Amino acid sequence: MSIQHVFIISKAGSLIYSWENKANESISVEKTYEWPLDVKLNYIDQKATVVFGENDKVKLRYTISAINKLNVINGKFIENDKEQDILEYLENESNYPLTLTFNSPQLTANEKIILSSMFHSLYTIAAQVSPTPKSYGIECLETTQFKLHCFQSLTGVKFIAVVSESFTQSIDGLLRKIYEIYADYALKDPFYAIDMPIRCEKFDDALNTTLEKYENTSAVTI
Structure with missing residues (x-):
């Protein structure tokens, strides 16, 4: 599976949701x-x-x-x-x-929290030092082992997808779809508090279905 991780970071920089490709555990x-x-x-x-x-x-x-x-x-x-x-x-x-x-390495819960906070800080710095007016910060990071894509909503919530280095498909559509799922299943949940960790079974199911469909579509396209 080319999609390795999905993270959602609150406006304040705290990790409120993470998804990990379980297939990576067997590598x-x-x-x-x-x-x-x-x-x-x-x-x-x-x-x-x-x-x-x-x-x-x-x-x-x-x-x-x-x-x-x-x-x-x-x-x-x-x-x-x-x-x-x-x-x-x-x-x-x-x-x-x-x-x-x-x-292969597996991120612990503490490492995910630390890295999310660190990325939030780097994102803010990038937006401030960018020569482009009204820069939205970091949208994509590429390394020899993975690519990280980020979409920030108007309310400052960041949606992040980490994919394999060989992944060539556009990820922007997926991130916006995850944002829609967040708005439909998390924000509309009467028991959910803003900026708190997402604990919603319907959100999990919708996200897993979306990731599976996107992965299958990408495999056919590639």
Whole structure:
């Protein structure tokens, strides 16, 4: 699925809704390495994480989930009834060749909140420093791994879609459709308070249906 994330950020900069493509959770990469290891790993949140030297399909922030088919948990694994530290094990030349299994990174709830607040600030700065009068700020960010598209409503609510780097379809129509769903199902919910997290089953269902239809249409078009 090309659409990876959808975020809705309030006018004040707080994250009020997030959707994540669950198919991404199953993405893993297995690769056999010879000595010396050509990627740099550090512990981040007790996970052996790639911090330098991405190559092939192994990207930055990918974490090691297994070594030689043995599960790695909190940087440790069991080999021959002995607990091993993954980074210490990888520093020993006699352990090579070996096979590592990497998992793609998953954003935690706290990371989503922090990144949403950060993007809100960057959006405001971009609008202020832009040489274009009445600039609306950041509409698209492109990296080597993803594209981020943003649509801001007249009331200051931001609708964000993160898609794969190979995605070529226009995303503006999708963002405006999500805005319509927000207006129809969230704002019209008598139990919903403005700028509070969206907890509405009908909103979830409408969004999932829209994303599925858009993905299928894009696949046919591409």
